[in-house]
Amino acid sequence: MRSRYAWQMEDYDLAYRKSPDLFGECAEEILLDFEPRFPRHALMLDIGCGTGRNSLAAAARAHRVLGIDPSAQALEILQARSEASGHLIETHQCSFDEFHPPVQSFDVICIFGLLQMLDPAGILRLLGKIDSWSHAGSFLLLVAWNTGDPKFGHLSECRQEIPSRGLPLRSFRSSDGAIRSFFLPGRLPEIFPGWENIHHEEKLGPWHRHGDSEPERHGRIEYVARREK
Numbered sequence: 001m002r003s004r005y006a007w008q009m010e011d012y013d014l015a016y017r018k019s020p021d022l023f024g025e026c027a028e029e030i031l032l033d034f035e036p037r038f039p040r041h042a043l044m045l046d047i048g049c050g051t052g053r054n055s056l057a058a059a060a061r062a063h064r065v066l067g068i069d070p071s072a073q074a075l076e077i078l079q080a081r082s083e084a085s086g087h088l089i090e091t092h093q094c095s096f097d098e099f100h101p102p103v104q105s106f107d108v109i110c111i112f113g114l115l116q117m118l119d120p121a122g123i124l125r126l127l128g129k130i131d132s133w134s135h136a137g138s139f140l141l142l143v144a145w146n147t148g149d150p151k152f153g154h155l156s157e158c159r160q161e162i163p164s165r166g167l168p169l170r171s172f173r174s175s176d177g178a179i180r181s182f183f184l185p186g187r188l189p190e191i192f193p194g195w196e197n198i199h200h201e202e203k204l205g206p207w208h209r210h211g212d213s214e215p216e217r218h219g220r221i222e223y224v225a226r227r228e229k
């Protein structure tokens with residue numbers, strides 16, 4: 001049986017084969033800015049790590065990184081880069097739904113560019129995982145999209161809306177099953193009760209391309225938080 005993520009992973013495998021730096025070469029700035037606050041040799045989980053621009057930057061700063069992503073191609077590229085750099089990174093080829101961590105919890109959890117691909121039920125499952133894979137003092141860093149995204153207006157007119165299940169967001173499914181979820185402006189921290197907000201910024205992000213795609217920009221949410229207890 002095809003997993004519910006199969007269509008996405010075939011797309012991602014192809015896209016990463018063509019453009020290994022599909023989401024850029026540099027790590028997210030919030031990771032570089034807040035990494036000095038992590039514990040020494042922090043254990044970091046990068047959920048949806050792709051080809052590892054963030055995992056590799058954290059490993060180069062002496063953190064112990066575990067990356068998960070369902071794309072075999074992404075992890076092959078990440079592993080080759082990790083070996084070339086000498087900073088070893090453990091990877092698991094799976095969705096967050098299927099992941100069984102080899103440790104009880106992580107000091108840092110990164111989720112860059114994944115929430116917009118999940119429907120509300122998927123986001124709720126991921127929130128449950130974040131809760132069980134973190135401890136008091138754990139850091140959470142994420143990048144997601146809000147309804148200020150230039151694509152939001154068009155999608156809200158022509159795609160089927162999915163019930164939000166109480167989350168502060170709007171979600172849409174296209175005929176091929178692709179999901180796009182956009183948080184309501186300013187509301188993302190509500191889904192993390194019990195986490196101290198360290199950094200929260202929402203703005204129109206920079207123009208960029210993914211491989212040879214059309215230039216685009218996103219209504220970008222950056223969020224860094226620390227678990228209270």
Ligand SMILES: C[S@@+](CC[C@H](N)C(=O)[O-])C[C@H]1O[C@@H](n2cnc3c(N)ncnc32)[C@H](O)[C@@H]1O
Binds near residue numbers: 068
């Ligand atoms: C937009 S890319 C971002 C990649 C990377 N985080 C970055 O910022 O460069 C989203 C990644 O999430 C992965 N992904 C999709 N569904 C996933 C899931 N259910 N669990 C974990 N990763 C997933 C995709 O394979 C893809 O590599």
